[in-house]
Amino acid sequence: MANAGLQLIGFLLALVGVATTMAAAMMVEWKKQSQGKSHRIYEGLWMSCSGNERTTCEFHDSVLKLPTEVQATRAVMMFSIFLSAVAVIVSTVGMKCTHFMDGDPKSKSTVAMIGGIMFMVSGLLTIIITSWYVKMIVQTFNNSHRLQSFEFGKAVFISWAGGLFTMAGGAFLSCRRCSRPQSSPSLRGNNLLPTTNPKSNYV
Template identity: 35%
Template sequence: MASMAVQLLGFFLGLLGFSGTVIATVLPHWRSTAYIGSNIIIATAYMKGLWMECVWHSTGIYQCEIYRSLLALPRDLQAARALMVLSCVTSIMAFIVSVMGMKCTRFARGSLIKSPLVLSGGICFLCAGILCLVTVSWTTNDVILDFYDPFLPSGMKYEIGLAVYLGYASACLSLTGGMVLCWSSSGERSQSSHHRQRNQPSSPPPAFDNIYPSAPRYRPHEALKGNHAPSLCSLSSSGYRLNNYV
């Protein structure tokens, strides 16, 4: 029961990480306008994401424009797109494999394949978290380098957006869920191996013939050899004649 609870905990942590990764991938709040220097106009705010650029007006109106050309995008943005999509796909694979391997599901119940499936799901969650973490770390580094670049105009500088922070949280959740699933799988395998060792005899039982040797062949006692009715021939041969008594 404890192992099942640990598996459910790891699964829900990975599921939360997957949901946050999808939301962070879709949101345009990866880079937001930095109000520094001469850029003091706060009536509008510009945001850049992986798929679109948005403008927020002080009146509450959002205007977004999707990137129309993939090849015209910067290479770092293309790489960020690919890594986040791979992270989402890996999380989906981890979700499916973990559901099949958990103890609370009916798939292959009582089979030895349950533990490897949970381990595979945990590894997939770990890979998804690493991909997401690499992407948001890369974006954070680019934003910080551009922000402190003295040759870049103030109007072209951006700050770290909310989607990046959400990506960090999602990566941590996915990594934690993957580690919990891997740990539950290793504990379950050790318990099953210990149970098999306890049930298995330490040495094969001795042969039946060694425990119960075969009975010796029957040999009549010497005193019982002549214990039978004597015949006429035997009486005559013993020294007594029958005509002596007739």
């Protein structure tokens, strides 16, 4: 029962991580720029917004016109979310609290471990691409006029958090000790079989 509880905790952590990653991918504050005291410009993976008190947003028209960091981050984030969606299905089949594959506990634990590994890879991809995106923004900021450059926004922190939660949940699920079936205690037959068979001879 304890192993099933750890699997459930890992699965819930992974779900929180996937939801956080999806929210970060949809956010518009991946990078921001301030023009004057009140005018703000935000750019995300899918749209850009600008304005003062009233903000106007519009979707990116052409993928080819986007900066390299936006194109790469968008592609990797979508692949990470897709991989997490597959991991949700695989982990559901392999978890002990479900009734799939109950006739084969060993294969069931292996499936749970595979789902956990997929979650870990998904979270690692999210962390890597987000870190690379931040690196590119910082390099552009340092190499150009700082008043006209973008800074990274709060979406990158949410993306990092989503990747960490997903990896943590996957670590619980892929833990072999947590997912393997409990072996039944072996019967000891030493006490059931006589060790000696004495024969008494009477004259």
